[in-house]
Amino acid sequence: MVPKIEMTVKSAKIALETIETVDFHVNDDLKVLFILADHLEVLKQGKVILLKAGDIFLVNPGEIIGMVGSSKNRVLMLNIQLLEFEQLVGQFKLTRPLSLSYHHDAYKNLTKLLSRLYIEQMQKKKGYQAIINGCVSLVLGTLLRTLTIEPLSFNRTIDNDNKIKNREVMAYINEHHTEKLTLQKLADHFYVSKFYLAHRFKEDLGMSVGKYLKEIRLLYAIRQLETSHLSVGEIAINNGFPNVRSFSDVFKERNGMTPTEFRKKKPILFTDTPGIEESDVYQLLENYITIEEISELKKHDFELFNKSIDLSRVIGKMAVKNFVVKLNPLNLTNTTALKLMQLGVRYIAVEKIILKVKHNAKKEICFKDVTDIIDNILQQGFLPYIQLQTVDWEAIKPSEKAVFLKVLKQLSYHIQSNYPDMTGWVLEFRCFYEEGNDSSLCRELVEAIPYFVEIIPIHLHFPRHPHNIADIENNSGIMIKSIDDFSQVRELPLEQAMVALEAPAIIDRIVEMENIKGQTAILKQMASFDQDEYLIKMTELTMANSTVWYVLNQLKSDGAYYIPLSLDATPLFNYFPTELAAKMDLMDAYGFFKVNIHAYQFISELYREIVYQDEHCIVTKRRENYRILMVRPEKSSLNYIRQADFNQDVIEQESAYAKIELELDNITGTYKKSSRRLSPKIKQQQDELIVLDKTATPSLMDVMAYNNVHQPAIEIEKIIIEENYHLEVSLPLLGIYYIQLDKMLD
Numbered sequence: 001m002v003p004k005i006e007m008t009v010k011s012a013k014i015a016l017e018t019i020e021t022v023d024f025h026v027n028d029d030l031k032v033l034f035i036l037a038d039h040l041e042v043l044k045q046g047k048v049i050l051l052k053a054g055d056i057f058l059v060n061p062g063e064i065i066g067m068v069g070s071s072k073n074r075v076l077m078l079n080i081q082l083l084e085f086e087q088l089v090g091q092f093k094l095t096r097p098l099s100l101s102y103h104h105d106a107y108k109n110l111t112k113l114l115s116r117l118y119i120e121q122m123q124k125k126k127g128y129q130a131i132i133n134g135c136v137s138l139v140l141g142t143l144l145r146t147l148t149i150e151p152l153s154f155n156r157t158i159d160n161d162n163k164i165k166n167r168e169v170m171a172y173i174n175e176h177h178t179e180k181l182t183l184q185k186l187a188d189h190f191y192v193s194k195f196y197l198a199h200r201f202k203e204d205l206g207m208s209v210g211k212y213l214k215e216i217r218l219l220y221a222i223r224q225l226e227t228s229h230l231s232v233g234e235i236a237i238n239n240g241f242p243n244v245r246s247f248s249d250v251f252k253e254r255n256g257m258t259p260t261e262f263r264k265k266k267p268i269l270f271t272d273t274p275g276i277e278e279s280d281v282y283q284l285l286e287n288y289i290t291i292e293e294i295s296e297l298k299k300h301d302f303e304l305f306n307k308s309i310d311l312s313r314v315i316g317k318m319a320v321k322n323f324v325v326k327l328n329p330l331n332l333t334n335t336t337a338l339k340l341m342q343l344g345v346r347y348i349a350v351e352k353i354i355l356k357v358k359h360n361a362k363k364e365i366c367f368k369d370v371t372d373i374i375d376n377i378l379q380q381g382f383l384p385y386i387q388l389q390t391v392d393w394e395a396i397k398p399s400e401k402a403v404f405l406k407v408l409k410q411l412s413y414h415i416q417s418n419y420p421d422m423t424g425w426v427l428e429f430r431c432f433y434e435e436g437n438d439s440s441l442c443r444e445l446v447e448a449i450p451y452f453v454e455i456i457p458i459h460l461h462f463p464r465h466p467h468n469i470a471d472i473e474n475n476s477g478i479m480i481k482s483i484d485d486f487s488q489v490r491e492l493p494l495e496q497a498m499v500a501l502e503a504p505a506i507i508d509r510i511v512e513m514e515n516i517k518g519q520t521a522i523l524k525q526m527a528s529f530d531q532d533e534y535l536i537k538m539t540e541l542t543m544a545n546s547t548v549w550y551v552l553n554q555l556k557s558d559g560a561y562y563i564p565l566s567l568d569a570t571p572l573f574n575y576f577p578t579e580l581a582a583k584m585d586l587m588d589a590y591g592f593f594k595v596n597i598h599a600y601q602f603i604s605e606l607y608r609e610i611v612y613q614d615e616h617c618i619v620t621k622r623r624e625n626y627r628i629l630m631v632r633p634e635k636s637s638l639n640y641i642r643q644a645d646f647n648q649d650v651i652e653q654e655s656a657y658a659k660i661e662l663e664l665d666n667i668t669g670t671y672k673k674s675s676r677r678l679s680p681k682i683k684q685q686q687d688e689l690i691v692l693d694k695t696a697t698p699s700l701m702d703v704m705a706y707n708n709v710h711q712p713a714i715e716i717e718k719i720i721i722e723e724n725y726h727l728e729v730s731l732p733l734l735g736i737y738y739i740q741l742d743k744m745l746d
Contacts, residue, residue: 010081012136014117017075022067023174024216026167030080030092031059032139034114038073042066043219055097056110058143062091064170064212066219076114080136090149100656101733102534104681106146113139165190166204169197170212177216178240183209214250217241221251225263232259308663309612309619311626316610318620319488320560321551322346323600324385327567329373336567336587337380343597344604347385347426347562348377354392357407359400365407367414374419385562386456389430390442391574404444412451426562427452428459428483431501432510434575441501453494459483459562463509465490466500486554487561523580535634541683541734543584544599545633548736551603552618552631557610565600591703598678598712602629602738616731617660624669626741632658632731655733662727670744673719676712679735686710712738 019040033040035051042049042057043066051057059065061082069075098107117135120128169186186209187194201209217239224235236247236259251259324347325340332348350373358366374384388408396404415422431445452458458480465484478494492500500506526539535542555561564572568589571581586597606627607620617630689709692698698706719725729737 009133009136009140010083012078012080012132014076014078014114014121014132016118017077018071018073019067019069019075020071021069022065024064024066024170024219025174026170027059027063027065028061028081030061030082032078032080032110032114033057033059034076034078034111036074036076038070040067040069040073040075043068043223048222049097051097055099056107056114057097058092058094058147060091064207064215068223076118078114078117078136078139080140090151092143092147093150094147103146104656106142109142110139113142165192166201169201169209173209173213173216177213177220178238180240181213213240218250221247221259222262225259232263235259304659304661305616306661306663307612307614307617308665310665311611311619311621312666314609314611314621315613317557318606318608318610319555319557320608321555321603322560322562323604324349324562324564325567326351326564326570326572328570329376331568332376332380334380335591337382339593339597340567341381343565343601345565346383346424348380348382349564350374350377350384350386351389352391352395353386353388353411354395354404354407357411359403359407365410367411370411371414371418383424383426386425386427387430388427388445388448389574390433390445393442393444401444405448408448409451412455416455422456425456426459427456428461428562430461432461432463434510434573446498446501449494449498453478453480457481458494459489460497460501462500462506464506466492466497466503466506483562487563488556489560489562523577523583526580526583537687538680538683538734539583540595541678541680541736542634544595544678544736545631545734547596547599548603548629548631549616549633552613552629553615590698591707592698593707593710595678595683595710598676599736602676602736605738605740612662616658617662619662619664624667624743626664626667626739628662628727628737628739628741630660630729630731630735630737630739632733632735634734657733658731660727660729660731662729664725664727666723667721667725667741668723669721671719671721672740672742672744673717674740674742675715676738677714677735678712679732681732682713712736718744 016036024043033042033051033056035053035055035057037053039053040051042051042059044059044063049057096102098110100107113135117132117139120131120135169190172186172189173181183194183198187197190197198209201212207215221235221239221241224230224238225232228235230238232247233244236244239247241247241250248258251257251262323343323345325345326349327336329350350370353370356369356373358369377384393404419425429445429449431441433440433442449458449460459482460480461483463485465482465488479491480494480497481489482492482497483489566572566581566585567587569578569582569585571578572584584596585594586600587593606618606629607622607625609621610618611621611626612619616632617628620627686709690706692702692706725741727739729739731737
């Protein structure tokens with residue numbers, strides 16, 4: 001049983017301050033920062049947390065921090081001094097500011113409590129001290145209930161004399177970090193043994209003297225890179241680094257890029273950033289106190305999008321998307337098949353053919369297992385998407401390599417004789433070694449291609465489509481499909497495709513291991529969610545947002561796509577890490593559907609004709625019926641799609657809501673409007689309804705109840721439209737909104 005954590009307040013003080021610069025120091029009290037105007041940057045653990053007007057942030061006792069603000073900011077700061085033993089319980093885990101988009105319920109309570117605290121302290125009416133004490137306790141209780149407590153990773157039960165000495169050491173390093181400092185020099189300055197200094201410093205602060213010195217130099221260097229026009233060399237020398245190379249190596253280790261790359265990506269920050277207009281502070285605080293249903297606060301945290309759309313005008317067509325489901329063949333049940341049909345799935349993958357083929361020393365070959373899988377796929381109403389890969393070649397024992405081509409040749413005969421109608425079937429050859437650092441082709445697979453070209457449509461995988469292919473309209477030879485790493489398909493002549501397989505540009509792409517790098521980047525991004533006690537609960541919703549955004553922005557209308565989906569943690573590709581496959585699947589081992597399955601369902605229901613599209617919204621039509629899909633993912637969750645910086649040094653909160661107003665013109669009649677929504681609030685409500693015992697195997701009823709409850713929230717209404725329709729949606733961060741307008745008979 002987890003013990004309840006309580007904290008006792010020794011004293012508290014609240015004040016309104018303007019913070020321009022605070023040198024690095026060890027924070028003593030629990031600080032709650034409420035930004036009322038302009039901005040404040042908190043420098044902590046190598047990161048810059050950018051706080052804007054309306055944000056709330058915490059600084060724990062014992063944390064090493066610095067602050068950079070402006071002469072225009074206004075910060076309401078609550079200092080809570082805890083009893084000494086309470087500080088040893090642990091630290092609140094908070095990686096980003098509290099706001100309407102991050103722990104919004106706690107945020108609403110805290111804004112009112114902090115504002116009330118300040119006003120009571122300013123007015124000092126009868127009983128104010130008792131009210132202040134009560135409000136401080138409510139603040140602490142809200143934090144305890146909302147945030148997780150992270151145990152201290154180091155011992156802080158150090159005597160006061162040593163604490164004072166260590167803070168003197170820190171202050172000295174802060175002042176002299178540009179000089180050549182050594183542990184021995186510090187020890188000589190403070191008249192102690194260097195071994196004693198090193199031990200006590202690390203025991204008190206949780207990091208070594210050398211690491212602290214490096215962090216201080218890095219953080220000051222980052223500030224100069226952002227706010228000055230000094231050269232990288234000047235910044236390196238100014239902050240105590242012996243040379244540019246040393247600075248660059250340390251910087252890249254910390255931030256994943258060189259100082260020069262960092263400066264190119266980050267504009268000069270806050271050289272003279274205008275704040276919000278000066279206003280009476282009391283009035284500003286009163287606004288926060290008197291808000292009902294956060295209406296006033298939304299004014300500080302709202303994005304507005306307004307667009308007029310002519311529904312009679314078609315601007316393009318959606319790309320053809322064929323979903324290819326990867327799953328264990330035994331998991332293709334009637335229930336699973338029904339859900340896949342709702343998703344619009346057409347193909348089921350058939351992989352690792354050689355492992356399913358039985359062959360013996362007598363050269364007898366049996367395809368029964370392969371046939372059973374294909375028959376089951378066809379009986380369930382789907383088509384087989386057969387993949388031949390390098391893993392098939394590698395599955396053959398060294399002594400049996402000679403039978404590989406024979407097996408594939410016999411497979412072509414077997415398919416042709418047993419399945420006379422293969423309309424719509426697909427056979428994909430993945431002839432490159434996509435794991436490790438091997439740049440070669442599996443030539444045995446290449447040699448097998450001619451066995452199948454005349455009996456089944458061939459898709460030949462390239463990391464990217466071959467360029468400089470001759471005009472195919474006048475080509476009278478055999479045509480095949482080229483499919484790239486983004487699942488897009490193009491047509492090209494077989495003869496030229498075979499030559500392109502050995503093109504240097506294609507081989508170099510494999511050598512660069514772009515596929516493997518991409519998977520590593522995705523895993524790194526997901527790992528960052530796991531470190532965030534709020535987003536870890538929203539990982540599925542975050543992925544669903546990214547999925548919809550990717551389809552709206554990355555899939556071009558020209559050509560078709562064969563998009564792989566993992567239903568039960570089956571890897572999308574053979575080089576996928578097991579951990580990544582488990583995170584990206586649409587259903588877990590017990591049959592619980594994940595949020596991303598709804599994202600794919602929304603995508604599959606969109607019509608092909610597009611009447612409007614931007615980064616976050618698409619409006620499609622078929623005759624007089626319309627499908628509208630809106631999405632608002634968190635920016636950092638799109639890093640692996642945009643190939644952006646995964647080591648962002650600035651953490652900035654996004655607006656909680658986007659107000660989207662669409663004026664739909666040229667629409668008349670009676671319509672059934674169906675709205676389906678997914679959002680953090682809906683997800684939290686769903687999770688609260690069903691709490692599963694994770695130590696026991698769930699029953700079928702558990703699975704059915706869970707999947708039923710965890711459907712998108714739906715609203716249906718009848719509307720009468722005359723010539724135009726005003727659609728207004730409040731879309732929260734991580735929200736997905738899907739709307740159907742189906743015309744009814746008058």
